[in-house]
Amino acid sequence: MKKEYAVQMASSNLRYGTGVTREVGMDLKDRGIQRVLVFTDRNLANLHPVITVREALEQEKIEYDLYDGVRVEPTDVSMKEAIAYAQHGNYEGFVAVGGGSVIDTAKAANLYASYPADFMTYINAPIGQGRPVPGPVKPLIAIPTTAGTGSETTGVAIMDLTDRHAKTGIAHRYLKPTLGLVDPENTRTMPPVVAAASGLDVLCHALESYTAIPFNQRPRPERPIYRPAYQGSNPISDMWALKAIxxxxxxxxxxxxxxxNEEARSNMILASSMAGMGFGNAGVHLCHGMSYPVSGMVKSYQPPGMKTDHPIVPHGISVILNAPAVFRFTGSACPERHKHAAILLGAGDDSKDISPEEAGSILCRQITHLMKQLDIPNGLSAIGYTRDDIPALVQGTLPQHRVTKLSPKVASEEDLYRLFEDAMVAWEE
Ligand SMILES: NC(=O)c1ccc[n+]([C@@H]2O[C@H](COP(=O)([O-])OP(=O)(O)OC[C@H]3O[C@@H](n4cnc5c(N)ncnc54)[C@H](O)[C@@H]3O)[C@@H](O)[C@H]2O)c1
Structure with a gap:
């Protein structure tokens, strides 16, 4: 096998600044776009970010329809509804105002409105056919309201496949938003549970991309077009990941x-986009791969303080609950990186104090310290899972090759079983 020797850095254009949402009408007008569909969800429809976007569009006389039917944690069903809406309005472009659920739904709607196809056509293999996006899609301006998924920077859209109770997605560079407007003003109204969950998603994006298998240990593609978006840890992604941590x-x-606290809020939305630039090119690994069945198989959990009409494990929570077990497991594969991350998370400045054997455990200790401060449930058992669920959780993780194969240490079926067992409880009470 010839080893990979190159990395390709791709990202959306980003504009960062407090109040930058007000520029969206001018951006569309300057691109000659006169008619758009604005995506959001019902909670956000009457909040400041959406009100500001509507005012900005009206000021520039941009015609628009508002689609507020996005499901929080989207499914194939909810995405198909959004796609049907997007296909019938002669829209010249799209605006997404919301968290990852809204931005991802807008990406999928844009794709299938541009290149109609059976839903499984572009879904990642082996679950779907994994066909590449045939060409450029219509302009999409993404305005994140969480800090966050980094979806404004990536070519990834994630959804739950209802019948299979498993999450998967579509990943292609053509899905990247044309422009991301990163405005700290838009995250002010996040309920604490959303701020905590989405902030811990940022942390895992950065930790997983920094500890992913190095890009030059993957096989070299035959043609540049076959180089995947998720390429493994690399010197460019590392910079974004470390700053985000x-x-x-x-x-x-x-x-x-x-x-x-505007400074803290601004720094978190910056961290979110920075982590997005990192993981959008390096990828994530086991915390995310294991999170997909954790959210897909949700039982009756409804997070306190979050408005939702269905049981839900917020994405960031489904990811962070696996993190202590995962980094204990991966620590030995690249101890220096686990140690460096632990130090950035406050494990003490003197790296001599941390031996390679304990790097993974010390990183876990720092993560669980943050989880406790943020009132995160203590492990998978605290959101309703028992040991009887482990076989199904493992089966739900196995097809997530696209991310699990980026783990710095190969995780066999037995390893995954043990990882879920370890993730049942995050810390001793
Ligand atoms: N595309 C990617 O690269 C990528 C990366 C990570 C996660 N994701 C996906 O993104 C989704 C999660 O997105 P998320 O964590 O941003 O949350 P979300 O979009 O699911 O929103 C969570 C809740 O917060 C509310 N909310 C959002 N912003 C708010 C605000 N400013 N004020 C008040 N309420 C607000 C929403 O209405 C919703 O009820 C998952 O489906 C996940 O799989 C995608």
Whole structure:
């Protein structure tokens, strides 16, 4: 096998600044776009970010329809509804105002409105056919309201396949939004549970992309077009990931507890986009791969303080609950990286104090310290899972090759079983 020797960095255009949402009408007008569909969800429809977008479009006389039917944690069913809506309005472009659920739904709607096909056509193999997106899609401006998924920077759209109780997605560079408007003003109204969950998603994006298998240990593609979006850890993604870990470590608790603190909020939305630039090119691994069945098989859990009409494990929570077990497991594969991340999370400045054998456990200790401060449930058992669910959780993780194969340490079926067992309880009470 010839080893990979190159990395390709791709990202959306981003514009960062407080109040930048007000520029969206001018952006569309300057691109000659006169008619758009605005995607959001019902909670956000009457909140500041959507109101600001509507005012900005009206000011520039951009015609628009508002689609507020996005499901929080989208499914194939909810995405098909959004696609049907997008296909019939002669829209010249799209605007997504919301968290990852809204931005991902807009990406899928844009794709299938541009290139109609059976839903499984572009879904990642082996679950779907994994066919590449045939060409450029219509312009999409993404305006995140969580900090967050980094979806404004990536070519990834994630959804639950209802019949299979499993999450999967579509990943292609053509799905990247044309422009991301990253405005700290838009995250002010996040309920604490959403701020905590989405902030811990940022942390896992950064930790997983930094500890992923190095890009030059993957096989070299025959043609540049076959180089995947998720390429493994690499020197460019590392810079974004490390800065995102540092910013998250310094700001997440304050941003969750005090949403009026503009500096903490601004740093968290910056961290979110930075982590997105990193993982959008490096990829994520086991915390995410294991999270998909955790959210797909949700039983009756409804997070306190989150408005939702269905049981839900918020994405960030489904990811962070696996993190302590995962990093204990991967620590030995790249101890220096686990140690560096632990130090950025406050494990003490003197790296001599941390031996390679304990790097993974020390990183876990720092993660669980943050989880406790943010009132995160203590492991999978605290959101309704028991040991009897482990075989199904493992079976739900096995097809997530696209991310699990980026783990720095190969995880066999037996390893996954043990990882879920370990993830049942995150810390001793
Ligand atoms: N495309 C990617 O690269 C990528 C990366 C990570 C996660 N995801 C996906 O994104 C989804 C999760 O997105 P998320 O964590 O951003 O949350 P979300 O979009 O699911 O929203 C969570 C809840 O917060 C509310 N909310 C969002 N912003 C708000 C605000 N400013 N004020 C008040 N309420 C607000 C929403 O209405 C919703 O009830 C999952 O489906 C996940 O799989 C995608």
């Amino acid at each position: 540092q910013l998250t470590s310094q700001n997440i608790v304050e941003a969750v507890r005090n949403p009026e």
